[in-house]
Amino acid sequence: MDIKRVKDYIYWLYYQYLLITCSYVLEPWEQSMFHTITVTVFAMVVYTAYVFVPIHVRLAFEFFSQIFGGQPESTVS
Amino acid sequence: TNSTIRVSVCKNGISNGTLYKKTFIEHFEQAPMYVAVLTFLGFGVGTIFGYLRDFMRAWGLEKRNVATEREQQKDFVPLYQDFENFYTRNLYMRIRDNWNRPICSVPGPQFDLMERVTDDYNWTFRFTGRTIKNVINMGSYNYLGFAETDVNALKTVTIELQKYGTGICSTRQEMGTLDKHVELEELVARFLGVEDAMVFGMGFATNSMNIPALVGKGCLILSDELNHTSLVLGARLSGATIRIFKHNNMQSLEKLLRDAIIYGQPRSHRAWRKIIILVEGIYSMEGSIVHLPEIVSLKKKYKAYLYLDEAHSIGAVGATGRGVVEYFGMSPDDVDVLMGTFTKSFGAAGGYIAGKKDLVDFLRTHSHSAVYATSMCPPVAEQIIRAMKCLMGQDGTTQGLQRVRQLGKNTRYFRRRLHEMGFIIYGNDDSPVVPLLLYMPGKIGAFARRMLEKNIGVVVVGFPATPITESRARFCVSAAHTREMLDTVSTADVLLKLTSDAKEVGRSCVSVTLNLSNSSLHLFF
Numbered sequence: 386m387d388i389k390r391v392k393d394y395i396y397w398l399y400y401q402y403l404l405i406t407c408s409y410v411l412e413p414w415e416q417s418m419f420h421t422i423t424v425t426v427f428a429m430v431v432y433t434a435y436v437f438v439p440i441h442v443r444l445a446f447e448f449f450s451q452i453f454g455g456q457p458e459s460t461v462s
Numbered sequence: 463t464n465s466t467i468r469v470s471v472c473k474n475g476i477s478n479g480t481l482y483k484k485t486f487i488e489h490f491e492q493a494p495m496y497v498a499v500l501t502f503l504g505f506g507v508g509t510i511f512g513y514l515r516d517f518m519r520a521w522g523l524e525k526r527n528v529a530t531e532r533e534q535q536k537d538f539v540p541l542y543q544d545f546e547n548f549y550t551r552n553l554y555m556r557i558r559d560n561w562n563r564p565i566c567s568v569p570g571p572q573f574d575l576m577e578r579v580t581d582d583y584n585w586t587f588r589f590t591g592r593t594i595k596n597v598i599n600m601g602s603y604n605y606l607g608f609a610e611t612d613v614n615a616l617k618t619v620t621i622e623l624q625k626y627g628t629g630i631c632s633t634r635q636e637m638g639t640l641d642k643h644v645e646l647e648e649l650v651a652r653f654l655g656v657e658d659a660m661v662f663g664m665g666f667a668t669n670s671m672n673i674p675a676l677v678g679k680g681c682l683i684l685s686d687e688l689n690h691t692s693l694v695l696g697a698r699l700s701g702a703t704i705r706i707f708k709h710n711n712m713q714s715l716e717k718l719l720r721d722a723i724i725y726g727q728p729r730s731h732r733a734w735r736k737i738i739i740l741v742e743g744i745y746s747m748e749g750s751i752v753h754l755p756e757i758v759s760l761k762k763k764y765k766a767y768l769y770l771d772e773a774h775s776i777g778a779v780g781a782t783g784r785g786v787v788e789y790f791g792m793s794p795d796d797v798d799v800l801m802g803t804f805t806k807s808f809g810a811a812g813g814y815i816a817g818k819k820d821l822v823d824f825l826r827t828h829s830h831s832a833v834y835a836t837s838m839c840p841p842v843a844e845q846i847i848r849a850m851k852c853l854m855g856q857d858g859t860t861q862g863l864q865r866v867r868q869l870g871k872n873t874r875y876f877r878r879r880l881h882e883m884g885f886i887i888y889g890n891d892d893s894p895v896v897p898l899l900l901y902m903p904g905k906i907g908a909f910a911r912r913m914l915e916k917n918i919g920v921v922v923v924g925f926p927a928t929p930i931t932e933s934r935a936r937f938c939v940s941a942a943h944t945r946e947m948l949d950t951v952s953t954a955d956v957l958l959k960l961t962s963d964a965k966e967v968g969r970s971c972v973s974v975t976l977n978l979s980n981s982s983l984h985l986f987f
Binding site: 403404405406407408409410411412415419 | 500503504505507508511514553556557583902903904905907908
């Protein structure tokens with residue numbers, strides 16, 4: 386019955402989302418509109434994070450290591 | 463930590479110097495910050511969609527269900543201010559089916575509801591004709607379980623009904639004083655341990671019509687923040703100056719008293735004619751009990767009068783059910799005006815005012831309710847008499863005391879269970895009114911509807927009656943509830959673990975047993 390437990394858990398999470406964002410009280414067409422907007426915004430956030438966060442992290446790491454380490458890397462390997 | 467639990471007794475036991483003879487524990491725990499943020503988020507979503515719907519209604523894209531003026535009236539002063547009812551129209555209407563549910567049986571520990579459906583999202587309702595049977599009643603103020611239809615219990619009431627009928631057709635001062643009223647008043651006075659009492663036909667009217675008789679212009683009323691509307695209305699009708707002190711906050715009250723005595727009336731600085739403190743025994747939205755010993759000591763120090771409204775506490779607290787005065791072990795002479803209602807613990811209707819004989823004699827002549835309102839109906843008076851005699855043990859059984867003890871046990875059990883499950887409960891540990899905090903607006907409707915599906919009827923309260931972030935479900939424990947019923951109710955709550963968790967308890971995943979009969983998840987309700 387593992388698949389049932391997983392399905393129940395996912396439904397419970399969906400229900401929590403409905404209650405917390407107060408979209409439980411909306412009519413079905415309003416709910417669809419709200420879900421579309423939310424999912425769109427969430428997808429955009431995830432995409433932006435995926436594209437930009439690793440680059441920014443790497444740059445920040447290099448910046449800080451330059452300050453604290455201070456050793457110039459030799460171009461002659 | 464965010465929780466405020468006040469214990470006014472040191473750890474080693476009760477010292478002699480305190481005012482309280484036993485521990486006084488109240489909980490007013492604050493929810494974690496993310497709960498408040500999410501609540502505002504929820505209200506924000508509701509507001510945005512409210513604006514959207516209003517826009518659609520204004521531009522004719524959607525049918526208007528609210529009252530509007532006719533075309534010919536459009537040039538006159540507008541009759542309806544649409545924006546004031548924004549909250550009612552856009553949030554309350556969506557979950558309106560959880561209130562005003564008609565019941566069709568006696569509101570005992572279980573009752574029957576008429577089934578009601580709506581086709582247009584709560585703008586109109588229609589009855590299907592079926593009744594939902596044996597719904598566990600957690601909303602009625604039936605603290606001692608006297609709302610019953612047992613024939614043996616109501617024997618005297620039927621006799622009186624056949625003897626007197628139901629109509630009085632007169633006011634107290636004209637021809638409406640029956641021997642039943644005299645008998646009831648003597649009984650009430652003996653029950654409370656005071657000199658005299660007077661009964662009125664309606665509990666709300668007792669407050670709103672008698673406070674104007676007791677105070678007038680030039681008097682000062684110090685009333686608690688969370689007082690009931692009847693007290694507020696009576697205070698405003700009297701014409702006295704009203705000052706509000708923070709809920710159960712003795713420092714705030716003392717400061718107001720000192721300022722009143724030092725500075726006197728606003729412009730003339732004369733002394734106030736009377737200073738009266740209006741408090742309630744148990745506050746029905748918070749479940750908190752008044753700090754009576756401290757108030758009485760303040761009143762004695764500053765020579766003020768005390769008006770105690772025991773609507774919810776008479777019969778419900780105290781070792782033998784005589785209210786907060788007995789709960790704190792004080793004498794009823796300390797309180798100047800004892801007021802209470804018979805609606806909650808006695809299964810009847812009406813209110814009383816009790817105190818010294820001079821006070822009650824004054825009210826008999828000067829109260830508006832005595833002069834203009836019809837008096838209490840005889841079968842109702844007999845119901846109160848039989849309930850009170852049962853409580854005092856004068857009917858030959860110990861049933862009354864058993865009921866009070868059972869209520870105490872049920873209260874403590876229910877509160878402990880809910881605390882263990884991690885819900886945030888407000889109020890004193892001994893008060894049978896149990897508010898369970900829900901916080902988010904989406905949960906108000908969801909909680910009430912799901913409880914009804916499980917055959918439990920609860921009362922949920924939202925914004926205008928409570929602060930905007932603190933919506934709650936209010937349970938009223940009754941002596942007639944069995945332990946199984948209380949277990950059913952508290953485990954039903956577990957399925958709604960969606961409600962706010964107390965800070966100590968982490969969020970756990972509870973498997974919800976659903977019957978996903980059809981594929982669409984909307985059909986869950």
